[in-house]
Amino acid sequence: MFRFANRVLMGFMVVAGLIPGDAGPAYAGEGQQLTLGRITQEPSKNIDRLNGMAEYLSAILAPNGIDAVKVVIAENPDRMGEMLRNGEVDLFSETPFVALDLMEAGLAEPLMREWKKGVAEYHTIIIARGDGEVRSLEDLRGRKVAFEDPGSTSGYFLPRAAMEAAGLALEKLDNPRSTVTGDAVGYSFAQGEINIVAWVNRGLADAGAISNLDWEDPK
Known part of the structure:
Protein backbone atom coordinates (compact mmCIF):
# COMPACT_ATOMS: atom_id res chain seq x y z
CA MET A 1 0.00 0.00 0.00
CA TRP A 115 -13.02 17.17 16.07
CA LYS A 116 -12.80 13.65 14.68
CA LYS A 117 -11.23 10.88 16.75
CA GLY A 118 -9.67 13.46 19.05
CA VAL A 119 -8.00 15.61 16.37
CA ALA A 120 -8.99 18.93 14.81
CA GLU A 121 -7.68 18.22 11.31
CA TYR A 122 -7.18 15.20 9.09
CA HIS A 123 -6.54 14.50 5.44
CA THR A 124 -7.17 12.17 2.53
CA ILE A 125 -4.85 9.35 1.60
CA ILE A 126 -4.92 7.19 -1.52
CA ILE A 127 -4.06 3.53 -0.99
CA ALA A 128 -3.00 0.94 -3.58
CA ARG A 129 -1.41 -2.49 -3.52
CA GLY A 130 2.35 -2.48 -3.05
CA ASP A 131 2.72 -5.05 -5.84
CA GLY A 132 0.50 -3.08 -8.23
CA GLU A 133 1.28 -0.44 -10.85
CA VAL A 134 -0.39 2.59 -9.26
CA ARG A 135 2.18 5.00 -7.84
CA SER A 136 0.67 8.38 -8.71
CA LEU A 137 -2.62 9.96 -9.76
CA GLU A 138 -1.51 9.72 -13.39
CA ASP A 139 -1.30 5.94 -13.01
CA LEU A 140 -5.05 5.84 -12.34
CA ARG A 141 -5.93 6.44 -16.01
CA GLY A 142 -7.95 3.51 -17.28
CA ARG A 143 -8.16 2.03 -13.78
CA LYS A 144 -10.66 1.88 -10.92
CA VAL A 145 -10.80 3.72 -7.61
CA ALA A 146 -13.00 3.01 -4.60
CA PHE A 147 -14.55 6.01 -2.84
CA GLU A 148 -16.35 5.78 0.50
CA ASP A 149 -19.78 7.35 -0.12
CA PRO A 150 -21.24 10.39 -1.94
CA GLY A 151 -21.27 12.50 1.25
CA SER A 152 -17.71 11.83 2.41
CA THR A 153 -15.26 14.74 2.32
CA SER A 154 -12.05 12.75 2.76
CA GLY A 155 -13.40 9.65 1.00
CA TYR A 156 -14.92 11.35 -2.05
CA PHE A 157 -15.03 15.16 -2.46
CA LEU A 158 -11.35 15.92 -1.83
CA PRO A 159 -9.80 13.00 -3.75
CA ARG A 160 -12.16 13.58 -6.66
CA ALA A 161 -11.20 17.27 -6.73
CA ALA A 162 -7.50 16.33 -6.68
CA MET A 163 -7.96 13.89 -9.56
CA GLU A 164 -9.91 16.38 -11.66
CA ALA A 165 -7.29 19.07 -10.93
CA ALA A 166 -4.69 16.62 -12.26
CA GLY A 167 -6.61 16.39 -15.53
CA LEU A 168 -8.24 13.02 -14.93
CA ALA A 169 -11.76 12.31 -16.21
CA LEU A 170 -13.90 10.33 -13.76
CA GLU A 171 -16.55 7.81 -14.77
CA LYS A 172 -19.14 6.43 -12.34
CA LEU A 173 -19.38 2.65 -12.66
CA ASP A 174 -22.54 0.61 -12.14
CA ASN A 175 -20.52 -1.75 -9.96
CA PRO A 176 -16.82 -2.33 -9.20
CA ARG A 177 -16.61 -5.09 -11.83
CA SER A 178 -17.74 -2.81 -14.67
CA THR A 179 -15.31 -1.93 -17.47
CA VAL A 180 -13.72 1.52 -17.53
CA THR A 181 -14.04 3.54 -20.74
CA GLY A 182 -10.71 4.53 -22.31
CA ASP A 183 -8.33 6.33 -19.96
CA ALA A 184 -11.05 7.55 -17.60
CA VAL A 185 -10.86 6.76 -13.89
CA GLY A 186 -13.77 4.50 -13.03
CA TYR A 187 -15.16 4.84 -9.53
CA SER A 188 -17.64 3.08 -7.25
CA PHE A 189 -18.75 3.67 -3.67
CA ALA A 190 -17.67 0.99 -1.22
CA GLN A 191 -19.74 2.37 1.69
CA GLY A 192 -17.03 2.19 4.33
CA GLU A 193 -13.28 2.30 4.79
CA ILE A 194 -13.04 -1.41 5.61
CA ASN A 195 -14.72 -2.21 2.29
CA ILE A 196 -12.36 0.16 0.47
CA VAL A 197 -9.30 -1.65 1.80
CA ALA A 198 -10.90 -5.02 0.99
CA TRP A 199 -11.71 -3.96 -2.59
CA VAL A 200 -8.13 -2.82 -3.18
CA ASN A 201 -6.70 -5.96 -1.63
CA ARG A 202 -8.96 -8.22 -3.72
CA GLY A 203 -8.35 -6.32 -6.95
CA LEU A 204 -11.88 -4.93 -7.30
CA ALA A 205 -10.29 -1.46 -7.22
CA ASP A 206 -6.78 -0.37 -8.18
CA ALA A 207 -6.80 2.33 -5.50
CA GLY A 208 -9.00 3.65 -2.71
CA ALA A 209 -9.53 6.98 -0.94
CA ILE A 210 -9.91 7.21 2.85
CA SER A 211 -8.93 9.57 5.66
CA ASN A 212 -5.61 9.11 7.40
CA LEU A 213 -7.49 8.59 10.68
CA ASP A 214 -9.46 5.66 9.29
CA TRP A 215 -6.27 4.19 7.82
CA GLU A 216 -4.44 4.44 11.14
CA ASP A 217 -7.43 3.34 13.24
CA PRO A 218 -10.31 1.77 11.26
CA LYS A 219 -12.61 1.41 14.31
Missing part, protein backbone atom coordinates in the same frame (compact mmCIF):
# COMPACT_ATOMS: atom_id res chain seq x y z
CA PHE A 2 1.10 3.61 -0.45
CA ARG A 3 -0.27 6.98 0.61
CA PHE A 4 -0.41 10.49 -0.79
CA ALA A 5 -2.74 13.49 -1.51
CA ASN A 6 -2.63 15.48 1.72
CA ARG A 7 -5.59 17.83 2.21
CA VAL A 8 -6.60 19.41 5.53
CA LEU A 9 -10.27 19.34 6.48
CA MET A 10 -12.63 19.41 9.44
CA GLY A 11 -16.19 18.61 10.47
CA PHE A 12 -18.99 20.84 11.71
CA MET A 13 -21.84 20.81 14.16
CA VAL A 14 -24.65 22.70 12.43
CA VAL A 15 -27.82 24.21 13.90
CA ALA A 16 -31.09 24.27 11.98
CA GLY A 17 -31.80 27.67 10.45
CA LEU A 18 -35.06 29.56 10.61
CA ILE A 19 -37.17 29.03 7.51
CA PRO A 20 -39.58 31.83 6.51
CA GLY A 21 -42.98 31.15 8.03
CA ASP A 22 -41.52 28.61 10.44
CA ALA A 23 -42.26 28.81 14.13
CA GLY A 24 -38.58 28.24 14.90
CA PRO A 25 -36.44 25.38 16.12
CA ALA A 26 -38.01 22.66 18.20
CA TYR A 27 -35.70 23.39 21.10
CA ALA A 28 -37.15 26.87 21.80
CA GLY A 29 -38.83 26.98 25.19
CA GLU A 30 -38.82 24.75 28.25
CA GLY A 31 -39.41 21.02 28.63
CA GLN A 32 -38.36 20.32 25.08
CA GLN A 33 -36.64 17.46 23.30
CA LEU A 34 -33.64 18.32 21.13
CA THR A 35 -33.10 16.28 17.97
CA LEU A 36 -29.56 15.52 16.79
CA GLY A 37 -29.17 14.30 13.22
CA ARG A 38 -26.54 12.67 11.05
CA ILE A 39 -26.39 11.67 7.38
CA THR A 40 -25.08 8.14 6.98
CA GLN A 41 -25.78 4.86 5.23
CA GLU A 42 -23.95 3.08 8.04
CA PRO A 43 -25.87 3.91 11.25
CA SER A 44 -23.97 1.31 13.28
CA LYS A 45 -20.69 3.08 12.49
CA ASN A 46 -21.88 6.41 13.89
CA ILE A 47 -24.46 5.58 16.55
CA ASP A 48 -22.09 5.21 19.52
CA ARG A 49 -20.51 8.61 18.90
CA LEU A 50 -23.90 10.22 18.34
CA ASN A 51 -25.38 8.68 21.48
CA GLY A 52 -22.39 9.94 23.45
CA MET A 53 -22.88 13.40 22.01
CA ALA A 54 -26.60 13.23 22.84
CA GLU A 55 -25.86 12.30 26.46
CA TYR A 56 -23.40 15.17 26.76
CA LEU A 57 -25.85 17.68 25.29
CA SER A 58 -28.63 16.40 27.56
CA ALA A 59 -26.48 17.01 30.62
CA ILE A 60 -25.30 20.51 29.77
CA LEU A 61 -28.64 21.72 28.36
CA ALA A 62 -30.87 20.38 31.16
CA PRO A 63 -30.75 23.73 33.03
CA ASN A 64 -32.09 25.38 29.85
CA GLY A 65 -35.24 23.28 29.72
CA ILE A 66 -34.06 20.44 27.46
CA ASP A 67 -35.46 17.16 28.79
CA ALA A 68 -33.77 14.82 26.31
CA VAL A 69 -31.73 14.65 23.12
CA LYS A 70 -32.91 12.22 20.44
CA VAL A 71 -30.68 10.88 17.65
CA VAL A 72 -32.11 10.56 14.13
CA ILE A 73 -30.43 9.27 10.96
CA ALA A 74 -30.93 10.50 7.38
CA GLU A 75 -29.77 8.21 4.58
CA ASN A 76 -28.71 11.08 2.29
CA PRO A 77 -28.43 14.91 2.14
CA ASP A 78 -31.81 15.26 0.42
CA ARG A 79 -33.52 13.46 3.29
CA MET A 80 -31.69 15.65 5.82
CA GLY A 81 -32.82 18.74 3.93
CA GLU A 82 -36.41 17.49 4.09
CA MET A 83 -36.12 16.85 7.83
CA LEU A 84 -34.70 20.33 8.38
CA ARG A 85 -37.55 21.92 6.42
CA ASN A 86 -40.10 19.97 8.46
CA GLY A 87 -38.50 20.93 11.77
CA GLU A 88 -37.58 17.32 12.56
CA VAL A 89 -33.91 18.11 13.27
CA ASP A 90 -32.45 20.82 15.51
CA LEU A 91 -28.74 20.05 15.21
CA PHE A 92 -26.71 17.80 12.95
CA SER A 93 -23.11 16.70 12.71
CA GLU A 94 -21.73 16.62 9.18
CA THR A 95 -18.71 16.89 6.90
CA PRO A 96 -17.82 20.32 5.46
CA PHE A 97 -19.05 19.90 1.87
CA VAL A 98 -22.46 18.48 2.80
CA ALA A 99 -22.90 21.01 5.60
CA LEU A 100 -22.04 23.84 3.20
CA ASP A 101 -24.68 22.72 0.70
CA LEU A 102 -27.36 22.73 3.40
CA MET A 103 -26.18 26.09 4.72
CA GLU A 104 -26.26 27.61 1.22
CA ALA A 105 -29.83 26.32 0.88
CA GLY A 106 -30.72 28.39 3.96
CA LEU A 107 -31.56 25.30 6.00
CA ALA A 108 -28.82 25.52 8.61
CA GLU A 109 -26.13 27.69 10.20
CA PRO A 110 -22.68 26.67 11.49
CA LEU A 111 -22.54 26.27 15.24
CA MET A 112 -19.10 24.86 16.00
CA ARG A 113 -16.14 23.08 14.52
CA GLU A 114 -15.99 19.37 15.34
